[in-house]
Structures are given as C-alpha cells and as structure tokens.
Amino acid sequence: MRRINVARDFTRFPSGRFRRNGATSGEAFRQDYLEGPIGSGEDVVVELDDTIGYGSSFLEEAFGGLVRSLRFDAKRILDHLQFDTKDEGLREEITTYIKQAAEQLNRGS
Amino acid sequence: MCTKLSPSSAEVLKFIANAVVILIGWVVVHHLSAKRDRQKARCDLVVSTGNDLSKQVDEILFSALKYHQADRDLAEERKLLIGLKDVAQKLAGLVNVCTNHEGLRACQMAAMRLRVSISGKHFEDEHLAPLGASDYQLEDIADAALATKRALADLKYAQYQEKSIVSSAS
Numbered sequence: 001m002r003r004i005n006v007a008r009d010f011t012r013f014p015s016g017r018f019r020r021n022g023a024t025s026g027e028a029f030r031q032d033y034l035e036g037p038i039g040s041g042e043d044v045v046v047e048l049d050d051t052i053g054y055g056s057s058f059l060e061e062a063f064g065g066l067v068r069s070l071r072f073d074a075k076r077i078l079d080h081l082q083f084d085t086k087d088e089g090l091r092e093e094i095t096t097y098i099k100q101a102a103e104q105l106n107r108g109s
Numbered sequence: 110m111c112t113k114l115s116p117s118s119a120e121v122l123k124f125i126a127n128a129v130v131i132l133i134g135w136v137v138v139h140h141l142s143a144k145r146d147r148q149k150a151r152c153d154l155v156v157s158t159g160n161d162l163s164k165q166v167d168e169i170l171f172s173a174l175k176y177h178q179a180d181r182d183l184a185e186e187r188k189l190l191i192g193l194k195d196v197a198q199k200l201a202g203l204v205n206v207c208t209n210h211e212g213l214r215a216c217q218m219a220a221m222r223l224r225v226s227i228s229g230k231h232f233e234d235e236h237l238a239p240l241g242a243s244d245y246q247l248e249d250i251a252d253a254a255l256a257t258k259r260a261l262a263d264l265k266y267a268q269y270q271e272k273s274i275v276s277s278a279s
Contacts, residue, residue, distance in 0.1 A: 015186070021234035052187065055193030057235055081175035086201040087194075088214065089221030 001043045006032050007050030016050055017061040026061030039070050048085040052069050064097035067105055074102035152268040155207050158199055159265040163258050165196055170254040173227045174247055181236040193224045212264040219257040226253040
C-alpha cells in the first residue's frame with residue numbers, strides 16, 4: 001500500500017487543471033503520482049488534508065482524469081484508491097468525479 | 110439471633126440512612142445538572158459556529174462573484190480556496206460535538222456544492238476572461254451559497270428542537 005501526502009509529496013498549493021498551465025495542476029498530480037501505481041494495481045491512500053485547499057477543477061482532472069487516462073471503470077479505480085481526509089465533502093466530491101467520468105466513458109465507447 | 114438496638118444506636122442508623130439518601134440525591138442532581146450544562150455548551154458551540162460560518166459564506170459569495178466577473182486574480186483565487194477549506198474544516202470539527210449527524214452532513218454536502226460551483230469551472234487556469242453579469246455560473250454560485258446558509262440555519266435551529274434536547278439528554 002502506497003501513501004501519498006499531497007502537501008508533502010506534491011505541493012501545499014495545488015492549482016489548476018492542465019499541466020501546460022502549471023506544475024501543480026491536477027493533470028500533473030495524476031500523471032506523476034496516481035497513474036503508475038493505480039495502473040499497475042497497487043493500492044494507494046491519498047492524504048488530502050494539509051494543503052491550502054483544492055479547486056474542483058484540480059480534483060476533477062486528477063481523479064476523474066484517472067478514469068479517462070487508464071480507461072478503468074469506477075469500481076476498479078475505487079477498489080485501489082482510498083482517501084484520508086476529515087472533509088467528508090471532499091471525499092464525496094472526488095468519488096462523484098470518478099463515477100461521472102466512468103459514466104461518460106461508457107456512453108462514449 | 111436478634112439484638113435489640115439501643116435508642117442511641119437507632120438514632121445513629123437513622124442519621125446514616127438520611128445522609129445516604131441525601132448523598133444519592135445530590136449525586137443524581139449533580140449528574141443531571143452537569144449533563145444539562147454540557148448539552149447547553151454543545152448547543153451554544155454549534156449555534157455560534159453556524160453563525161460564524163454563515164457570515165463566512167456571505168464573504169465567500171461576494172468574493173467569488175467579484176472574482177468571476179473580473180480579470181484573473183491569483184490572490185483572490187487563493188483567498189477563495191482558503192475560505193472554502195476553512196468552512197469545510199469547521200464543519201468537520203463539529204463531528205464530535207454535534208449530535209445531529211444528518212444536519213451536519215447536509216451542511217458538508219452544501220459546502221461541497223459551493224466549492225464545486227465556485228471552482229469547478231472558470232477557475233485558476235480556466236479563467237480566461239471575465240464572465241458576464243448574467244452568466245449561469247454566477248446564479249449557480251449564489252444558489253449554492255444560499256443552500257449552504259439554509260443548511261447551517263437548519264442545523265442551528267435543530268439545536269433547540271424539543272426532540273433533539275430530550276434525545277440527547279436521555
């Protein structure tokens with residue numbers, strides 16, 4: 001099981017959606033920290049609480065984008081991904097993005 | 110074998126029995142009073158936090174409407190993110206204090222919706238130009254802010270409902 005603390009391992013100031021607009025974006029976090037372990041079936045715990053906060057576009061691109069890039073269904077992603085946070089809303093929001101991205105992927109394919 | 114108590118022994122026993130009854134009564138009253146004080150302190154904390162959060166949501170609403178209708182402002186973005194996180198943290202802090210878990214969860218979900226409405230699009234790197242005054246996103250933000258304030262008000266008022274006081278006192 002791999003533990004990723006966003007504030008310690010990535011940045012305390014996550015911002016933006018796309019990598020071309022910044023190294024602290026959701027896309028950069030996904031590509032550098034999530035795609036490798038999740039793609040190879042490793043269990044990952046993401047510790048979310050020590051940053052200054054998250055924009056929803058960052059969260060959608062980091063976690064919803066995981067479904068689009070790996071082309072896994074929501075269950076497969078969520079089976080390997082856990083969130084460590086006191087903010088229930090944050091956990092709910094991320095889970096929603098993963099499910100929505102999977103639904104969109106299903107409709108598109 | 111039955112021994113007859115002297116009048117003075119009977120008096121002593123009667124005194125002890127009375128003292129025990131008084132002591133038990135005092136313990137029960139003290140216990141109930143302490144429980145009521147704790148309950149009142151808990152209610153006061155939930156209500157004052159609800160009031161603070163409601164004011165904070167107003168400030169976030171004002172800042173968000175300004176941010177989305179102006180050119181991109183990095184300082185304002187950070188201020189919004191910190192404000193939204195602070196709201197979420199204060200709500201999370203009530204988990205161990207507030208007995209109305211359903212009401213608290215409704216507040217957390219409303220705060221999440223507020224974050225999504227403000228930062229889900231046209232935020233950070235996606236803020237390319239100011240939004241027009243009639244843009245749908247501005248209405249969505251205002252709607253989410255009002256829903257959050259409504260959920261906070263419901264949480265506050267529930268503290269004074271007879272049912273919640275009775276159930277938490279029992």
